[in-house]
Amino acid sequence: MTRETAIRWVAKPLVFASALIPLAWVAWTAISSGLGPTGPLGANPIEYINRFLGDWAIRFLLLALAVTPVRGITGWTPLMRFRRMIGLFAFFYASMHLSSYIVLDQFFDWTEIWKDIVKRNYITVGMVNFVLLASLAATSTKGMIKRLGAKRWTMLHKLIYVIGIAACLHFYMMRKGVQLEPIIYAGVCAVLLGYRVIAHLKKKARAGRAENPDRAGAGTVHR
């Protein structure tokens, strides 16, 4: 089996199926036990489901952001082939999270939903972030890369950094007060974005040295 066949027919379906496990688990648990207050989803199962889906949305977001640094450190380039799928799963879980809020939490009460979006800051941040993430999901196909042009597409998809930061902010604001869990997620996000900043600065320094080799070696040659 070639590496291409293994990625396409084994690894990708495996990653795809694994990414659906959290949703399958929560849906199965909710359906089989009902949404009563004494079931396995705790006293407030609707809140549990909504938070559970939000947690998986941010996890997939951070996983998508982790692909480039892990590739950079390990040199394992096939990893890049999974980045789009992981990013789309972040969008998928964010859509499920939003749907659970609209359907289970608010029962389609659009007036209340609008009031929430306008008045509760963490929901405003969540909503804006969802729209940004949707714009990346909608332009994630090869056809859209062609239509937008590689340069514009790359610029647009840099929004993923803003989305990562905003997701952490949404989590932190929602929990109110200083809590460990959102701080851990924000720390992971900071490391993943920090890696890119350092890689960018190193690349710039290398390019500078290549452009001007005399200056780069000045300290040693002339001494």
Ligand code: HEM
């Ligand atoms: C990129 C999009 C989003 C991400 C990554 C995200 C992620 C999260 C996370 C991680 C939590 C905390 C879960 C926990 O406490 O364990 C959360 C909570 C929450 N999110 Fe989002 N969210 C997003 C978009 C939205 C949108 C669009 C809405 C609604 C308009 C929303 C509404 C909520 C609500 C209501 C809670 C708190 C639920 C409660 O009080 O128990 N989120 N979200």
